[in-house]
Amino acid sequence: MSPGLSDIIRTFKMPGLILYMAWSDIRARYKRSILGPLWITLSTAIGVVGLGFIWSELFHMDRATFIPMLTIGLILWQFMSACIVESTSVFSKQGNIIRNLNLPIALHPAQLVLRHIINLGHNIPLFIIVALIMGRTFNAYTFMIVPALVLVIANLYWISMMLGTLGARFRDLEYLVSMIMPLLMFLSPVMYRANALPKLGKYMWMNPLADMIEIVRYPLLGEATPALTYAINIGMLIVGGSLTYLLFNAKRNRIAFWV
Amino acid sequence: MTALLQFENVTIQYPIYNSRNMSLRNQLVRISTGGRIENDAGHIQLVTALRNASFTINHGDSVALIGHNGAGKSTLLRTMAGVYTPALGTVVRQGRVATVLELGTGMDPELSGYENITRMSMLLGVSKQQIAENALEIAAFTQLGDFLALPVRTYSSGMATRLMFAVATSTKPDILLVDEMFGTGDAEFQHQAKKRMEDLIRSVGIFVFASHNNDLVKTYCKRFFFLEHGVVKEIAKDEIDGLVGG
Numbered sequence: 006m007s008p009g010l011s012d013i014i015r016t017f018k019m020p021g022l023i024l025y026m027a028w029s030d031i032r033a034r035y036k037r038s039i040l041g042p043l044w045i046t047l048s049t050a051i052g053v054v055g056l057g058f059i060w061s062e063l064f065h066m067d068r069a070t071f072i073p074m075l076t077i078g079l080i081l082w083q084f085m086s087a088c089i090v091e092s093t094s095v096f097s098k099q100g101n102i103i104r105n106l107n108l109p110i111a112l113h114p115a116q117l118v119l120r121h122i123i124n125l126g127h128n129i130p131l132f133i134i135v136a137l138i139m140g141r142t143f144n145a146y147t148f149m150i151v152p153a154l155v156l157v158i159a160n161l162y163w164i165s166m167m168l169g170t171l172g173a174r175f176r177d178l179e180y181l182v183s184m185i186m187p188l189l190m191f192l193s194p195v196m197y198r199a200n201a202l203p204k205l206g207k208y209m210w211m212n213p214l215a216d217m218i219e220i221v222r223y224p225l226l227g228e229a230t231p232a233l234t235y236a237i238n239i240g241m242l243i244v245g246g247s248l249t250y251l252l253f254n255a256k257r258n259r260i261a262f263w264v
Numbered sequence: 265m266t267a268l269l270q271f272e273n274v275t276i277q278y279p280i281y282n283s284r285n286m287s288l289r290n291q292l293v294r295i296s297t298g299g300r301i302e303n304d305a306g307h308i309q310l311v312t313a314l315r316n317a318s319f320t321i322n323h324g325d326s327v328a329l330i331g332h333n334g335a336g337k338s339t340l341l342r343t344m345a346g347v348y349t350p351a352l353g354t355v356v357r358q359g360r361v362a363t364v365l366e367l368g369t370g371m372d373p374e375l376s377g378y379e380n381i382t383r384m385s386m387l388l389g390v391s392k393q394q395i396a397e398n399a400l401e402i403a404a405f406t407q408l409g410d411f412l413a414l415p416v417r418t419y420s421s422g423m424a425t426r427l428m429f430a431v432a433t434s435t436k437p438d439i440l441l442v443d444e445m446f447g448t449g450d451a452e453f454q455h456q457a458k459k460r461m462e463d464l465i466r467s468v469g470i471f472v473f474a475s476h477n478n479d480l481v482k483t484y485c486k487r488f489f490f491l492e493h494g495v496v497k498e499i500a501k502d503e504i505d506g507l508v509g510g
Contacts, residue, residue, distance in 0.1 A: 008349065022386050029383055033374040036415065105369040106387055107346035107361055174281075177288040258349035261342075262278040 009254030015109035023112060027119040045083075045127045052079050053135065060196060069139045076135045077222045078195040080128040085161065085217060086186045088121050092165035093172035093179040100264035110260055111253070114165035118158060132225070142227065149224035156238040157217050163242070163249040170249075170256055173263045194218060210234070213241055267359035267438040267469030269321040269344055274353035276314035276339055276494075313339035315494040317353070321470050321487075328481035329474040330504060331491035337474040340491065341365060341441045344472060359438025359469055362388060366443075367428040377412035377419075377427055384431045402430040405460065422450060429457055433464050440468040444475045478504055 006014075016023075035041040053076045061071040092114060096103065099113045136143075172178040192212065199209035199219075209215045216237040223230040313336045321327055329337045342348045343355065345363045370387040371380050381402055385395045403412055406426040408419075416424060442461075465471050465484055475481050481488065482501065490499045490507055499507065 021392075025386055026383070029372070029375065029379060032379070033372040036374040101366065101369050102387065104342070104347060105345075105363060105365045107363075108387065175288045181288070259279075261347050261349075263281070 007254050008257040009250060012109040012257050013111045016111040016115055019112065023115050023119055026116045027123060030120050031123055042124065042127050045124050046131050049079055049083065049128050050131055056196065073136055073139050073141050073226060074198060074222065075196055076132050077225050078218060080125065080132060081218050081221055082190055082195045084121055084125045085214065088118055088161045088165055089168065090183050090186055091117055092168040093182050095165060095169040096173040096260055097264050103261055103264050111166060114162060114169050117165055118162050122158065144227045146224050146227050146229055149230055150221065153220040153224055156242060157221060159242050160217060160238065160245065163246045166253055167249040170252055170260065173260050189214060210237060213237065265359050265438050266323045268323065268356060269439060269470055270356035271317050271319050272354045274314060274317045274343065274350045274355060275312065276343055276348055277310050277312050277351050280309045280311055313494050314343060317496040319496060319498065323469045325487055326465065326471040326485045327487045327489055328485035329472065329489050329491060330481060335491040336494040337491055338443055341443055341472065341474055345441050361439045361441065362435045362437035364432045364442045367425065367432060371416060371428065373417035374415055376415055377408060380416050380427065381431055385434065388435050390435055398434045402434055406430045422453065426453060433460055436467055438468060439470040440464065442473045
């Protein structure tokens with residue numbers, strides 16, 4: 006069997022290990038703090054309140070519309086950018102494990118994404134509170150959040166695998182990506198929606214990060230998701246997933262020498 | 265399960281990247297300038313750590329890897345473990361492998377001793393139920409007592425070594441690969457560690473041990489592989505002292 010495929014199959018046979026490692030990473034990170042992972046919720050909450058009141062006025066937007074939209078944008082951006090930035094060093098940081106144990110290495114991006122899914126979970130109550138305060142109701146479209154999140158997570162997994170593999174070989178990628186991400190935040194509809202841009206708005210679908218945010222945002226705001234958004238997310242998964250598979254398959258056995 | 269390790273014409277080469285060819289900039293410069301800088305930036309040093317290694321280790325064998333620093337002992341152990349995949353040749357491996365290469369793989373200093381036992385054991389492929397059983401035995405062996413509930417960062421280096429060693433040797437594999445690691449901790453611990461290793465060695469199908477200590481390898485091993493510049497050569501017991509000195 007090809008090295009990449011057998012590695013990925015072995016990875017998916019050990020969900021218990023991935024979950025335990027992701028969870029224990031979070032425990033280790035917040036070990037000495039009193040609030041622990043609630044800091045994630047708190048920092049997002051402060052962002053939402055602070056930016057929400059100022060920017061809704063700045064953009065002349067109704068708060069009941071603006072603040073839930075902003076909350077989803079910020080929560081999702083935190084999740085996506087953390088996965089993307091950390092993925093560039095996902096293999097090199099786990100070098101000790103890769104060099105000493107015969108474990109599949111696709112495990113490390115999975116552990117990374119899962120860790121951030123757990124972090125994302127800490128922000129969900131915040132969105133529910135905001136939605137309730139702002140009087141947003143949920144409807145049938147809300148259920149589309151499930152396939153939307155599955156697509157976003159699957160896309161983040163291949164992105165982490167690809168950036169992880171490239172980052173293990175080219176160490177500059179780590180700095181490059183962490184430099185670009187804050188800029189991309191302003192180029193993506195995190196704090197606004199594409200229709201707020203009169204000229205450039207119609208090109209926003211070309212930004213893949215925008216499609217990943219919007220596919221989650223439409224259902225949570227109780228709106229129908231355009232077919233184009235699904236098409237792009239699914240297309241990204243197929244094209245990106247295939248390219249990543251080709252890269253990983255070719256380089257899987259070299260990664261142990263690079264880290 | 266009958267353990268087996270079979271190498272056939274195995275060659276391991278690895279690239280040494282320095283910051284120049286590790287960086288994206290030089291790869292980009294290479295593209296934009298064509299062949300001009302090619303010789304400089306495109307030059308990647310290849311180290312042949314293992315050359316045409318062929319041997320069979322059967323169930324019941326205990327093998328010593330001896331040779332000078334950098335002769336390829338650790339590379340050979342990692343190839344046996346499946347960490348490194350050979351560029352050429354084939355490796356046949358039957359049985360569950362456990363490695364004692366660098367101690368403390370996966371340890372997190374912020375977590376307690378107990379949590380680290382679980383973490384390191386899970387990485388070694390031990391089941392949750394088995395970990396619970398091992399934890400008692402590890403606690404008894406390490407004599408860390410109540411310290412196991414404290415974060416590992418509060419341990420002295422000797423205490424941390426005890427824990428790492430105990431976890432690494434708590435699994436019952438078919439193939440055990442050990443890089444030299446006797447010689448840590450105080451005299452009492454060394455004595456205990458030696459006994460624990462001996463018990464473990466007796467229980468495994470294949471035992472491979474890389475060491476510079478000729479007395480140790482003669483005690484534990486029946487076959488002797490001498491490595492020099494990545495070439496593996498099997499030698500007799502009485503040839504050892506002549507080759508690597510006492």
